[in-house]
Amino acid sequence: MTVGDSPTGRRALLAAVPTALCGLSGCAGVLGGSPSVSLLVAGSLNNAVENGLRSAVDARLQPEAYGSAVVARLVADGRKDPDIVSLADVALFDALLSAEWVAEFATNALVVVYNPETAAGERLANGAPWYDVLLEDDTSLGRTDPDLDPLGYRTLFCLDLATDYYGTDLDLREAIPGPDQRYPETQLVSQFETGAIDAAVVYRNMATERGYDYVDLPAEIDLSDPTLTERYGATSYELPDGTVVSGDVISYGSTLRHESQRTREVFEAHITGEYLTEFGFTVPDDYPRYTGNVPESITN
Known part of the structure; x- marks a missing residue:
């Protein structure tokens, strides 16, 4: 068994990946002098965000994509501070992030x-x-x-x-x-x-x-x-x-961490946009489905 395949080696890898990828600067920033909306998303969302959501909003987007467990740990460890976090497993919001609220917005197979x-x-x-x-x-x-x-x-x-x-x-x-x-x-x-x-x-x-x-x-x-x-x-x-983590229906979830008019507009487009079905996701009739202490500004 190699070091990378052992439980100890994997723990070391998980600890090292966020540091190598991110440093301590976080995700939020300014692109070209204009405020941007930062998104840290599951890798399977990357293409849809880059080629679907980006053209559907006026705001400048700053997306990054990794595996969802890595995304959750980047935020939980304080190495990333994005406006929006979207994961491919809603269970990770409770298990790793302790998010106050989550919007389930799409499923997959x-x-x-x-x-x-x-x-x-x-x-x-x-x-x-x-x-x-x-x-x-x-x-x-x-x-x-x-x-x-x-x-x-x-x-x-x-x-x-x-x-x-x-x-x-x-x-x-x-x-x-x-x-x-x-x-x-x-x-x-x-x-x-x-x-x-x-x-x-x-x-x-x-x-x-x-x-x-x-x-x-x-x-x-x-x-x-x-x-x-x-x-x-x-x-x-x-x-x-x-x-x-237990087997469950695949369900994507998102939460808005830094609220402003600009980030709310992007978040709403992200979780309700037609681009989701255009890029192969399934959106059930009762989605987005909210759990937790959701701000009224999000649901109204």
Whole structure:
């Protein structure tokens, strides 16, 4: 086992990443002499924010994207001080940030993207069971680190649920994952696009917004169906700091930390904008859904 794969090594990595990425200056700032609105967001939101939200608001945006667990720790440790924080797992707001209030604003689903030009991709395109293909020695899989990112531990949840759903002889959560498969969320797509990996477990929006070939997974394992919450909750993962996250419906949440007219306008556009569905997210009829001590200026 290498240092990076050990619990101690991962704790050291988590502590080092925010320092290397940020310093102590925070996210808020002034771009070109004009006040900007800073956003620290989950990596799977990055493309939508950069190419959807940015053009939908008048304010100058200063977005940064990392895995959601990293985002939460950057803020919790005081190394970043953004106006808006948006995570791919609302549970992290309580577990790591102790946010006073949160707006749930979008959902998603897990899919398996593949390169049809590879042997593994051809098998998937021809309808071979996705888990059989991922078990094969000649298939290179990409996924994110579960210690840094909800997509990473949701991939493990999916594999855990799939073992029961398909009734496989092997424990897919134990048999498929390997340490050499892990990439930061913001790099996973580039690894797939350059052909370094045959397949990857990603959010559906990441596949649809880029036009990737992908395998749709059953609702029983893709973490997309609110009626299956109890089933999803049968699986869990322990983060390096001891926080235990349980399987649940994928739900994105956001909170506004520094309120002004400018930041409120951006926040409202962020959590209600049509760009979300345009970039592959699902917005249920009852979203945005608020929890906590929400300021009246936000809900009115």
